Amino acid sequence: MGSVTATVAPTTGSHVTSWFRTFGAIAASGFRRHATYRQAAVAGAVTNSVFGFLHCYVFLAVAGAAGTAGGYDRAQLATFVWAGQGLLAVILLWGWTELADRIRTGEIASDLLRPVHPVTSYLAADLGRAGWASVARLVPPLLVGPLFFEVHLPRRWTTLPLFVLSVLTAIVVCFACRFLVNATAYWLQDVRGPMILWTLCSGVLAGLYFPLGFLPDWLELSLRYGTPFPSLFQTPLDVLVERQATPVQVGLVGLQVGWAVLLLAACRLVQRRAERRMVVQGG
Amino acid sequence: MLGAQARSQASYRVSFVVDLIGNVGGTVFDVVTILVLFGVTRELGGFTLREALVMVGLSAFAFATADLLVGNIERLPRYVRTGLFDAVLVRPLAALPQLLLMDLPLRKVSRAAFGLVVLLVAVGSAGIHWTPGRLALLVVAPAAGVVFFGSVFVATATVSFYWVDSGELANAVTYGGRDFTSYPITVYGGWFRALFAYGLGFAFVSYHPALALLGRADPLGLPAWVGWAAPGVALVAAALAAAAWRVGIRHYRSTGS
Secondary structure, eight states, rough: OHHHHHHOOOGGGGGGHHHHHHHHHHHHHHHHHHTOOOHHHHHHHHHHHHHHHHHHHHHHHHTTTTTTEEEHHHHHHHHHHHHHHIIIIIIIOOOOHHHHHHHTTTTTHHHHHHHOOOHHHHHHHHHHHHHHHHHSSSSHHHHHHHHSOOOOOOOOOTTHHHHHHHHHHHEEEEEEEEEEEHHGTOOOOHHHHHHHHHHHHHHTTTTTOOOOGGGGHHHHHHHHHHHHHHHHHHHHHHTTTTOSOOOHHHHHHHHHHHHHHHHHHHHHHHHHHHHHHHHHTTO | HHHHHHHHHSSSSHHHHHHHHHHHHHHHHHHHHHHHHHHHHHOBTTHHHHHHHHHHHHHHHHHHHHHHGGGGGGHHHHHHHHHHHHHHHHHHSOOHHHHHHHTTTGGGGGHHHHHHHHHHHHHHHOOOOHHHHHHHHHHHHHHHHHHHHHHHHHHHHTHHHHHHHHHHHHHHHHHHHHHHTTOOGSSOOHHHHHHIIIOOOGTTHHHHHHHHTTTTOOOOOOOGGGGGGHHHHHHHHHHHHHHHHHHHHOOOOOOOO
Protein backbone atom coordinates (compact mmCIF):
# COMPACT_ATOMS: atom_id res chain seq x y z
CA MET A 1 0.00 0.00 0.00
CA GLY A 2 2.87 2.31 0.79
CA SER A 3 0.80 4.48 3.04
CA VAL A 4 2.47 6.32 5.88
CA THR A 5 1.47 4.94 9.21
CA ALA A 6 1.81 6.69 12.51
CA THR A 7 4.53 4.41 13.76
CA VAL A 8 8.16 4.92 12.95
CA ALA A 9 10.14 1.97 11.63
CA PRO A 10 12.11 0.23 14.35
CA THR A 11 15.60 1.62 14.73
CA THR A 12 18.45 -0.62 13.63
CA GLY A 13 22.22 -0.89 13.51
CA SER A 14 24.00 1.76 15.53
CA HIS A 15 20.84 2.47 17.46
CA VAL A 16 20.90 -0.89 19.18
CA THR A 17 22.11 0.57 22.49
CA SER A 18 19.45 3.25 22.50
CA TRP A 19 16.86 0.62 21.66
CA PHE A 20 17.93 -1.38 24.69
CA ARG A 21 17.92 1.74 26.84
CA THR A 22 14.35 2.57 25.80
CA PHE A 23 13.24 -1.02 26.31
CA GLY A 24 14.85 -1.04 29.76
CA ALA A 25 13.23 2.27 30.72
CA ILE A 26 9.76 1.05 29.76
CA ALA A 27 10.32 -2.22 31.61
CA ALA A 28 11.49 -0.35 34.71
CA SER A 29 8.41 1.86 34.64
CA GLY A 30 6.25 -1.26 34.32
CA PHE A 31 7.99 -2.65 37.40
CA ARG A 32 7.47 0.55 39.39
CA ARG A 33 3.86 0.90 38.34
CA HIS A 34 2.95 -2.51 39.72
CA ALA A 35 5.19 -2.20 42.77
CA THR A 36 2.87 0.51 44.08
CA TYR A 37 0.10 -2.04 44.67
CA ARG A 38 1.58 -3.61 47.81
CA GLN A 39 -1.73 -4.48 49.50
CA ALA A 40 -2.91 -6.20 46.36
CA ALA A 41 0.34 -8.19 46.26
CA VAL A 42 -0.17 -9.42 49.85
CA ALA A 43 -3.82 -10.28 49.17
CA GLY A 44 -2.78 -12.10 46.00
CA ALA A 45 -0.05 -14.07 47.73
CA VAL A 46 -2.47 -15.22 50.43
CA THR A 47 -4.98 -16.28 47.78
CA ASN A 48 -2.31 -18.17 45.81
CA SER A 49 -1.35 -20.01 48.99
CA VAL A 50 -4.93 -21.05 49.74
CA PHE A 51 -5.26 -22.46 46.23
CA GLY A 52 -1.85 -24.08 46.64
CA PHE A 53 -3.18 -26.03 49.61
CA LEU A 54 -6.40 -26.95 47.80
CA HIS A 55 -4.77 -28.20 44.60
CA CYS A 56 -1.90 -29.87 46.41
CA TYR A 57 -4.18 -31.96 48.63
CA VAL A 58 -6.37 -32.95 45.67
CA PHE A 59 -3.43 -34.01 43.49
CA LEU A 60 -1.84 -35.92 46.37
CA ALA A 61 -5.17 -37.72 46.86
CA VAL A 62 -5.14 -38.55 43.15
CA ALA A 63 -1.66 -40.02 43.55
CA GLY A 64 -3.16 -41.95 46.49
CA ALA A 65 -1.55 -45.09 47.78
CA ALA A 66 0.36 -45.74 44.55
CA GLY A 67 2.21 -42.47 45.11
CA THR A 68 2.34 -41.46 41.44
CA ALA A 69 -0.11 -39.91 39.01
CA GLY A 70 0.44 -39.11 35.34
CA GLY A 71 4.17 -39.69 35.70
CA TYR A 72 4.64 -37.36 38.68
CA ASP A 73 5.53 -38.58 42.17
CA ARG A 74 4.14 -36.90 45.28
CA ALA A 75 7.02 -34.46 45.74
CA GLN A 76 6.89 -33.51 42.06
CA LEU A 77 3.13 -32.87 42.28
CA ALA A 78 3.65 -30.61 45.31
CA THR A 79 6.34 -28.60 43.52
CA PHE A 80 4.18 -28.44 40.39
CA VAL A 81 1.28 -26.96 42.36
CA TRP A 82 3.18 -24.46 44.50
CA ALA A 83 5.49 -23.20 41.77
CA GLY A 84 2.43 -23.05 39.51
CA GLN A 85 0.56 -20.82 41.97
CA GLY A 86 3.60 -18.57 42.08
CA LEU A 87 3.93 -18.43 38.29
CA LEU A 88 0.25 -17.62 37.76
CA ALA A 89 0.74 -13.92 38.48
CA VAL A 90 4.16 -13.79 36.81
CA ILE A 91 2.90 -15.17 33.52
CA LEU A 92 -0.46 -13.41 34.05
CA LEU A 93 -2.83 -15.73 32.25
CA TRP A 94 -5.87 -13.58 33.00
CA GLY A 95 -7.10 -10.11 33.49
CA TRP A 96 -5.12 -8.05 30.98
CA THR A 97 -7.49 -5.88 28.97
CA GLU A 98 -5.36 -2.75 28.77
CA LEU A 99 -4.84 -2.85 25.01
CA ALA A 100 -8.48 -3.65 24.25
CA ASP A 101 -9.59 -0.81 26.54
CA ARG A 102 -7.26 1.65 24.83
CA ILE A 103 -8.47 0.56 21.42
CA ARG A 104 -12.09 0.98 22.46
CA THR A 105 -11.58 4.43 23.93
CA GLY A 106 -9.33 5.54 21.08
CA GLU A 107 -6.37 6.20 23.37
CA ILE A 108 -4.41 3.74 21.23
CA ALA A 109 -3.88 6.62 18.80
CA SER A 110 -1.41 8.20 21.20
CA ASP A 111 0.53 4.91 21.41
CA LEU A 112 0.96 4.99 17.66
CA LEU A 113 2.61 8.40 17.82
CA ARG A 114 5.42 7.12 20.01
CA PRO A 115 8.73 6.21 18.39
CA VAL A 116 8.62 2.66 19.78
CA HIS A 117 6.60 -0.05 18.08
CA PRO A 118 3.44 -0.79 20.17
CA VAL A 119 4.23 -4.51 20.40
CA THR A 120 7.72 -3.70 21.69
CA SER A 121 6.61 -1.13 24.23
CA TYR A 122 3.77 -3.28 25.59
CA LEU A 123 6.15 -6.26 25.80
CA ALA A 124 8.71 -4.19 27.70
CA ALA A 125 6.06 -2.98 30.15
CA ASP A 126 4.84 -6.54 30.58
CA LEU A 127 8.34 -7.82 31.33
CA GLY A 128 8.68 -5.12 33.97
CA ARG A 129 5.37 -6.17 35.48
CA ALA A 130 6.52 -9.80 35.48
CA GLY A 131 9.73 -8.73 37.21
CA TRP A 132 7.77 -7.25 40.09
CA ALA A 133 5.46 -10.25 40.18
CA SER A 134 8.37 -12.67 40.44
CA VAL A 135 9.49 -10.82 43.57
CA ALA A 136 6.10 -10.31 45.17
CA ARG A 137 4.06 -13.26 43.89
CA LEU A 138 6.43 -16.09 42.92
CA VAL A 139 8.51 -16.10 46.10
CA PRO A 140 5.72 -16.45 48.76
CA PRO A 141 4.23 -19.75 47.47
CA LEU A 142 7.75 -21.11 46.94
CA LEU A 143 8.42 -20.45 50.62
CA VAL A 144 5.03 -21.58 51.98
CA GLY A 145 4.74 -24.85 50.03
CA PRO A 146 7.87 -26.57 51.41
CA LEU A 147 6.79 -25.72 54.97
CA PHE A 148 3.76 -27.98 54.71
CA PHE A 149 4.52 -30.46 51.95
CA GLU A 150 7.43 -32.58 50.85
CA VAL A 151 8.59 -30.92 47.62
CA HIS A 152 10.87 -31.92 44.79
CA LEU A 153 14.10 -29.94 44.76
CA PRO A 154 16.01 -29.81 41.46
CA ARG A 155 18.91 -32.26 41.31
CA ARG A 156 20.59 -31.35 38.02
CA TRP A 157 22.63 -28.19 37.66
CA THR A 158 21.02 -27.54 34.28
CA THR A 159 17.53 -27.28 35.74
CA LEU A 160 17.59 -23.81 37.27
CA PRO A 161 19.04 -21.89 34.29
CA LEU A 162 16.69 -23.81 32.00
CA PHE A 163 13.77 -22.98 34.29
CA VAL A 164 14.60 -19.26 34.26
CA LEU A 165 14.83 -19.30 30.46
CA SER A 166 11.58 -21.26 30.24
CA VAL A 167 9.72 -18.81 32.52
CA LEU A 168 11.02 -15.83 30.54
CA THR A 169 9.85 -17.45 27.32
CA ALA A 170 6.51 -18.33 28.87
CA ILE A 171 6.00 -14.66 29.81
CA VAL A 172 6.67 -13.64 26.21
CA VAL A 173 4.39 -16.36 24.79
CA CYS A 174 1.61 -15.40 27.20
CA PHE A 175 2.05 -11.71 26.43
CA ALA A 176 1.78 -12.42 22.71
CA CYS A 177 -1.38 -14.49 23.20
CA ARG A 178 -2.97 -11.77 25.33
CA PHE A 179 -1.94 -9.12 22.80
CA LEU A 180 -3.59 -11.08 19.99
CA VAL A 181 -6.77 -11.60 22.01
CA ASN A 182 -6.85 -7.89 22.92
CA ALA A 183 -6.12 -6.89 19.33
CA THR A 184 -9.39 -8.45 18.16
CA ALA A 185 -10.82 -5.18 19.53
CA TYR A 186 -9.53 -3.51 16.34
CA TRP A 187 -12.14 -5.47 14.42
CA LEU A 188 -14.82 -6.45 16.93
CA GLN A 189 -17.16 -4.16 18.80
CA ASP A 190 -17.04 -6.35 21.85
CA VAL A 191 -14.02 -8.46 22.77
CA ARG A 192 -15.74 -10.41 25.55
CA GLY A 193 -16.16 -13.47 23.32
CA PRO A 194 -12.43 -13.87 22.52
CA MET A 195 -11.57 -12.97 26.13
CA ILE A 196 -13.86 -15.63 27.58
CA LEU A 197 -12.57 -18.22 25.11
CA TRP A 198 -8.99 -17.36 26.05
CA THR A 199 -9.72 -17.50 29.80
CA LEU A 200 -11.38 -20.88 29.56
CA CYS A 201 -8.84 -22.47 27.20
CA SER A 202 -5.71 -21.09 28.86
CA GLY A 203 -6.70 -22.36 32.31
CA VAL A 204 -7.41 -25.91 31.33
CA LEU A 205 -5.02 -26.40 28.39
CA ALA A 206 -1.97 -24.76 29.95
CA GLY A 207 -1.94 -27.18 32.88
CA LEU A 208 -3.35 -25.03 35.65
CA TYR A 209 -6.36 -27.16 36.60
CA PHE A 210 -4.40 -30.39 36.35
CA PRO A 211 -0.99 -31.37 34.94
CA LEU A 212 -1.49 -32.31 31.29
CA GLY A 213 0.23 -35.61 32.10
CA PHE A 214 -3.12 -36.68 33.61
CA LEU A 215 -4.59 -36.69 30.10
CA PRO A 216 -4.35 -39.63 27.67
CA ASP A 217 -0.98 -39.62 25.86
CA TRP A 218 -2.35 -38.78 22.41
CA LEU A 219 -4.16 -35.75 23.78
CA GLU A 220 -1.20 -34.52 25.80
CA LEU A 221 1.12 -34.84 22.80
CA SER A 222 -1.20 -33.09 20.38
CA LEU A 223 -1.69 -30.24 22.85
CA ARG A 224 2.03 -29.99 23.45
CA TYR A 225 3.09 -29.91 19.81
CA GLY A 226 -0.01 -28.40 18.24
CA THR A 227 -0.86 -25.50 20.56
CA PRO A 228 1.06 -22.82 22.45
CA PHE A 229 -0.88 -23.46 25.68
CA PRO A 230 1.53 -25.91 27.38
CA SER A 231 4.32 -23.41 26.67
CA LEU A 232 2.60 -20.98 29.04
CA PHE A 233 2.60 -23.03 32.18
CA GLN A 234 3.20 -26.73 31.81
CA THR A 235 6.68 -26.56 30.25
CA PRO A 236 8.37 -24.36 32.90
CA LEU A 237 6.85 -26.50 35.65
CA ASP A 238 7.89 -29.76 33.98
CA VAL A 239 11.40 -28.36 33.66
CA LEU A 240 11.42 -27.48 37.37
CA VAL A 241 10.24 -30.91 38.57
CA GLU A 242 12.62 -32.63 36.12
CA ARG A 243 9.92 -34.74 34.55
CA GLN A 244 11.94 -35.43 31.40
CA ALA A 245 15.62 -36.06 30.69
CA THR A 246 17.70 -32.92 30.15
CA PRO A 247 17.95 -33.19 26.31
CA VAL A 248 14.18 -33.54 26.04
CA GLN A 249 13.73 -30.51 28.29
CA VAL A 250 16.08 -28.45 26.14
CA GLY A 251 13.96 -29.49 23.18
CA LEU A 252 10.75 -28.45 24.92
CA VAL A 253 12.16 -25.05 25.84
CA GLY A 254 13.30 -24.72 22.22
CA LEU A 255 9.71 -25.40 21.17
CA GLN A 256 8.62 -22.65 23.57
CA VAL A 257 11.08 -20.21 21.98
CA GLY A 258 9.70 -21.19 18.59
CA TRP A 259 6.16 -20.35 19.73
CA ALA A 260 7.37 -17.05 21.20
CA VAL A 261 8.97 -15.98 17.91
CA LEU A 262 5.99 -17.10 15.85
CA LEU A 263 3.43 -15.37 18.08
CA LEU A 264 5.41 -12.13 18.34
CA ALA A 265 5.62 -12.07 14.55
CA ALA A 266 1.86 -12.60 14.46
CA CYS A 267 1.41 -9.66 16.87
CA ARG A 268 3.41 -7.35 14.59
CA LEU A 269 1.48 -8.54 11.56
CA VAL A 270 -1.88 -7.99 13.25
CA GLN A 271 -0.79 -4.58 14.50
CA ARG A 272 0.30 -3.51 10.99
CA ARG A 273 -2.98 -4.67 9.49
CA ALA A 274 -4.91 -2.84 12.17
CA GLU A 275 -2.97 0.38 11.64
CA ARG A 276 -3.61 0.30 7.91
CA ARG A 277 -7.26 -0.22 8.56
CA MET A 278 -7.33 2.73 10.92
CA VAL A 279 -5.55 4.95 8.39
CA VAL A 280 -8.11 3.97 5.77
CA GLN A 281 -10.91 4.81 8.16
CA GLY A 282 -9.16 8.00 9.09
CA GLY A 283 -10.08 7.32 12.68
CA MET B 1 -35.94 -2.66 38.45
CA LEU B 2 -35.44 -6.32 37.60
CA GLY B 3 -37.43 -6.06 34.38
CA ALA B 4 -35.39 -3.10 33.25
CA GLN B 5 -32.21 -5.05 34.02
CA ALA B 6 -33.41 -7.98 31.94
CA ARG B 7 -34.29 -5.78 28.98
CA SER B 8 -31.09 -3.77 29.06
CA GLN B 9 -28.85 -6.80 29.36
CA ALA B 10 -30.63 -8.79 26.68
CA SER B 11 -30.67 -5.91 24.21
CA TYR B 12 -27.06 -6.55 23.19
CA ARG B 13 -28.03 -9.98 22.02
CA VAL B 14 -24.71 -11.35 20.77
CA SER B 15 -22.86 -10.21 23.88
CA PHE B 16 -25.53 -11.69 26.07
CA VAL B 17 -25.33 -15.07 24.35
CA VAL B 18 -21.52 -15.00 24.52
CA ASP B 19 -21.77 -14.28 28.25
CA LEU B 20 -24.29 -17.07 28.79
CA ILE B 21 -21.97 -19.56 27.10
CA GLY B 22 -18.87 -18.22 28.81
CA ASN B 23 -20.42 -18.56 32.23
CA VAL B 24 -21.34 -22.18 31.68
CA GLY B 25 -17.79 -22.80 30.48
CA GLY B 26 -16.22 -22.34 33.89
CA THR B 27 -18.44 -24.93 35.54
CA VAL B 28 -18.10 -27.29 32.58
CA PHE B 29 -14.34 -27.28 33.04
CA ASP B 30 -14.73 -27.88 36.78
CA VAL B 31 -16.64 -31.04 35.94
CA VAL B 32 -14.13 -31.96 33.20
CA THR B 33 -11.35 -31.60 35.80
CA ILE B 34 -13.08 -34.09 38.11
CA LEU B 35 -13.49 -36.51 35.20
CA VAL B 36 -9.81 -36.16 34.27
CA LEU B 37 -8.73 -36.74 37.87
CA PHE B 38 -10.87 -39.87 38.00
CA GLY B 39 -9.30 -40.93 34.72
CA VAL B 40 -6.01 -41.24 36.63
CA THR B 41 -7.38 -42.76 39.84
CA ARG B 42 -10.33 -45.03 40.64
CA GLU B 43 -11.20 -43.34 43.90
CA LEU B 44 -10.56 -39.97 45.47
CA GLY B 45 -10.41 -39.72 49.25
CA GLY B 46 -12.28 -43.02 49.50
CA PHE B 47 -15.13 -42.04 47.18
CA THR B 48 -16.03 -43.23 43.68
CA LEU B 49 -16.72 -40.93 40.75
CA ARG B 50 -20.50 -41.26 41.12
CA GLU B 51 -20.38 -40.38 44.80
CA ALA B 52 -17.96 -37.50 44.23
CA LEU B 53 -20.23 -36.12 41.49
CA VAL B 54 -23.05 -35.69 44.03
CA MET B 55 -20.74 -33.37 45.97
CA VAL B 56 -19.71 -31.58 42.78
CA GLY B 57 -23.37 -31.11 41.88
CA LEU B 58 -24.32 -29.72 45.29
CA SER B 59 -21.30 -27.41 45.29
CA ALA B 60 -21.72 -26.22 41.69
CA PHE B 61 -25.43 -25.49 42.04
CA ALA B 62 -25.09 -23.74 45.41
CA PHE B 63 -22.13 -21.63 44.34
CA ALA B 64 -23.52 -20.66 40.94
CA THR B 65 -26.93 -19.72 42.34
CA ALA B 66 -25.43 -17.69 45.19
CA ASP B 67 -23.09 -16.04 42.68
CA LEU B 68 -26.10 -15.15 40.52
CA LEU B 69 -28.04 -13.67 43.42
CA VAL B 70 -25.41 -11.93 45.55
CA GLY B 71 -22.07 -12.53 43.77
CA ASN B 72 -22.15 -8.97 42.49
CA ILE B 73 -21.16 -7.84 45.94
CA GLU B 74 -17.66 -8.66 44.69
CA ARG B 75 -17.75 -5.24 43.06
CA LEU B 76 -17.95 -3.52 46.41
CA PRO B 77 -14.19 -2.77 46.53
CA ARG B 78 -14.52 -0.96 43.22
CA TYR B 79 -17.61 0.94 44.36
CA VAL B 80 -15.77 1.95 47.52
CA ARG B 81 -12.67 3.01 45.57
CA THR B 82 -14.55 5.05 43.00
CA GLY B 83 -16.90 6.59 45.56
CA LEU B 84 -20.00 5.15 43.89
CA PHE B 85 -20.86 3.53 47.20
CA ASP B 86 -21.55 6.99 48.65
CA ALA B 87 -24.31 7.47 46.09
CA VAL B 88 -25.85 4.18 47.20
CA LEU B 89 -25.76 5.19 50.85
CA VAL B 90 -27.49 8.54 50.40
CA ARG B 91 -30.51 6.97 48.73
CA PRO B 92 -33.42 6.24 51.07
CA LEU B 93 -33.19 2.47 50.51
CA ALA B 94 -31.21 -0.27 52.22
CA ALA B 95 -27.70 -0.45 50.78
CA LEU B 96 -27.36 -4.20 50.32
CA PRO B 97 -30.45 -4.83 48.14
CA GLN B 98 -29.55 -1.80 46.02
CA LEU B 99 -26.05 -3.09 45.40
CA LEU B 100 -27.33 -6.51 44.43
CA LEU B 101 -30.06 -5.24 42.12
CA MET B 102 -27.97 -2.48 40.57
CA ASP B 103 -26.42 -4.95 38.18
CA LEU B 104 -27.98 -8.36 38.62
CA PRO B 105 -25.86 -10.53 36.33
CA LEU B 106 -28.52 -12.38 34.37
CA ARG B 107 -25.80 -13.99 32.25
CA LYS B 108 -25.01 -16.17 35.27
CA VAL B 109 -28.41 -17.85 34.99
CA SER B 110 -26.88 -20.34 32.56
CA ARG B 111 -24.33 -21.42 35.10
CA ALA B 112 -26.82 -21.96 37.90
CA ALA B 113 -28.97 -23.99 35.49
CA PHE B 114 -25.97 -26.11 34.52
CA GLY B 115 -25.17 -26.66 38.20
CA LEU B 116 -28.72 -27.92 38.69
CA VAL B 117 -28.33 -30.31 35.74
CA VAL B 118 -25.08 -31.69 37.18
CA LEU B 119 -26.75 -32.16 40.57
CA LEU B 120 -29.78 -33.94 39.11
CA VAL B 121 -27.68 -36.21 36.87
CA ALA B 122 -25.37 -37.00 39.78
CA VAL B 123 -28.11 -37.95 42.25
CA GLY B 124 -29.87 -39.83 39.46
CA SER B 125 -26.87 -42.01 38.67
CA ALA B 126 -25.47 -42.46 42.19
CA GLY B 127 -27.86 -45.32 42.98
CA ILE B 128 -29.41 -43.54 45.96
CA HIS B 129 -32.01 -45.48 47.95
CA TRP B 130 -34.75 -42.84 48.08
CA THR B 131 -36.75 -42.21 51.24
CA PRO B 132 -39.05 -39.23 51.97
CA GLY B 133 -36.34 -37.89 54.24
CA ARG B 134 -33.71 -38.01 51.51
CA LEU B 135 -36.04 -36.38 49.00
CA ALA B 136 -36.60 -33.57 51.49
CA LEU B 137 -32.86 -33.27 52.00
CA LEU B 138 -32.37 -33.01 48.24
CA VAL B 139 -34.45 -29.80 48.37
CA VAL B 140 -33.19 -28.42 51.68
CA ALA B 141 -29.45 -29.02 51.24
CA PRO B 142 -28.97 -27.10 47.95
CA ALA B 143 -31.08 -24.22 49.32
CA ALA B 144 -28.94 -24.15 52.47
CA GLY B 145 -25.83 -24.21 50.28
CA VAL B 146 -27.08 -21.16 48.37
CA VAL B 147 -27.70 -19.26 51.63
CA PHE B 148 -24.30 -20.33 52.94
CA PHE B 149 -22.35 -19.24 49.85
CA GLY B 150 -24.39 -16.03 49.73
CA SER B 151 -23.36 -15.29 53.32
CA VAL B 152 -19.73 -15.97 52.43
CA PHE B 153 -19.94 -13.51 49.52
CA VAL B 154 -21.39 -10.77 51.75
CA ALA B 155 -19.07 -11.43 54.69
CA THR B 156 -15.87 -11.44 52.60
CA ALA B 157 -16.96 -8.30 50.73
CA THR B 158 -17.14 -6.36 53.99
CA VAL B 159 -13.36 -6.65 54.25
CA SER B 160 -13.18 -3.94 51.61
CA PHE B 161 -14.64 -1.44 54.09
CA TYR B 162 -11.39 -1.79 56.02
CA TRP B 163 -8.93 -2.71 53.30
CA VAL B 164 -9.83 -1.13 49.97
CA ASP B 165 -7.45 -3.14 47.78
CA SER B 166 -8.55 -6.52 49.06
CA GLY B 167 -10.28 -7.98 46.00
CA GLU B 168 -8.25 -11.15 45.70
CA LEU B 169 -8.45 -11.90 49.41
CA ALA B 170 -12.20 -12.46 49.13
CA ASN B 171 -11.56 -14.88 46.25
CA ALA B 172 -9.52 -17.10 48.56
CA VAL B 173 -12.64 -17.81 50.61
CA THR B 174 -15.37 -17.64 47.95
CA TYR B 175 -13.74 -19.45 45.03
CA GLY B 176 -11.52 -21.36 47.45
CA GLY B 177 -14.66 -22.51 49.23
CA ARG B 178 -16.18 -23.61 45.95
CA ASP B 179 -13.09 -25.68 45.11
CA PHE B 180 -12.98 -27.04 48.65
CA THR B 181 -16.60 -28.22 48.52
CA SER B 182 -16.14 -29.83 45.09
CA TYR B 183 -14.16 -32.70 46.60
CA PRO B 184 -14.74 -35.05 49.54
CA ILE B 185 -13.13 -33.36 52.53
CA THR B 186 -11.25 -36.60 53.28
CA VAL B 187 -8.94 -35.44 50.49
CA TYR B 188 -7.59 -32.60 52.62
CA GLY B 189 -5.55 -32.93 55.77
CA GLY B 190 -4.57 -31.40 59.05
CA TRP B 191 -5.43 -27.90 60.18
CA PHE B 192 -6.29 -26.86 56.63
CA ARG B 193 -9.24 -29.24 56.57
CA ALA B 194 -10.27 -28.29 60.11
CA LEU B 195 -10.23 -24.60 59.17
CA PHE B 196 -12.22 -24.80 55.94
CA ALA B 197 -14.55 -27.68 56.86
CA TYR B 198 -15.56 -26.77 60.39
CA GLY B 199 -13.95 -23.41 61.17
CA LEU B 200 -15.60 -21.78 58.15
CA GLY B 201 -18.36 -24.40 57.86
CA PHE B 202 -17.83 -25.54 54.26
CA ALA B 203 -18.24 -29.23 55.22
CA PHE B 204 -21.99 -28.62 55.45
CA VAL B 205 -22.39 -27.38 51.87
CA SER B 206 -21.78 -30.67 50.07
CA TYR B 207 -19.83 -33.26 52.03
CA HIS B 208 -22.16 -34.05 54.92
CA PRO B 209 -25.42 -33.66 52.94
CA ALA B 210 -23.97 -35.94 50.24
CA LEU B 211 -23.08 -38.58 52.84
CA ALA B 212 -26.65 -38.44 54.18
CA LEU B 213 -28.09 -38.74 50.66
CA LEU B 214 -25.80 -41.63 49.78
CA GLY B 215 -26.38 -43.32 53.14
CA ARG B 216 -22.66 -43.62 53.75
CA ALA B 217 -20.97 -43.50 57.12
CA ASP B 218 -18.53 -40.62 57.53
CA PRO B 219 -14.93 -41.91 57.28
CA LEU B 220 -14.06 -39.06 59.64
CA GLY B 221 -16.47 -40.39 62.26
CA LEU B 222 -19.25 -37.79 62.55
CA PRO B 223 -22.80 -39.21 62.96
CA ALA B 224 -25.22 -39.40 60.03
CA TRP B 225 -27.60 -36.66 61.23
CA VAL B 226 -24.86 -34.05 60.64
CA GLY B 227 -25.99 -33.99 57.00
CA TRP B 228 -29.22 -32.42 58.27
CA ALA B 229 -27.40 -29.66 60.11
CA ALA B 230 -26.81 -27.80 56.81
CA PRO B 231 -29.82 -25.41 57.13
CA GLY B 232 -28.86 -24.53 60.71
CA VAL B 233 -25.27 -23.82 59.68
CA ALA B 234 -26.52 -21.72 56.77
CA LEU B 235 -28.72 -19.63 59.09
CA VAL B 236 -25.85 -19.03 61.49
CA ALA B 237 -23.67 -18.01 58.55
CA ALA B 238 -26.37 -15.63 57.30
CA ALA B 239 -26.69 -14.05 60.75
CA LEU B 240 -22.92 -13.60 61.02
CA ALA B 241 -22.74 -12.12 57.52
CA ALA B 242 -25.55 -9.67 58.32
CA ALA B 243 -23.77 -8.61 61.50
CA ALA B 244 -20.47 -8.20 59.65
CA TRP B 245 -22.22 -6.11 57.01
CA ARG B 246 -23.78 -3.78 59.62
CA VAL B 247 -20.51 -3.30 61.45
CA GLY B 248 -18.75 -2.74 58.14
CA ILE B 249 -21.20 -0.07 56.96
CA ARG B 250 -20.88 1.74 60.26
CA HIS B 251 -17.11 1.63 59.96
CA TYR B 252 -17.16 2.85 56.37
CA ARG B 253 -15.51 6.16 55.63
CA SER B 254 -15.71 7.49 52.11
CA THR B 255 -12.45 7.46 50.17
CA GLY B 256 -13.35 11.00 49.17
CA SER B 257 -12.71 10.33 45.51
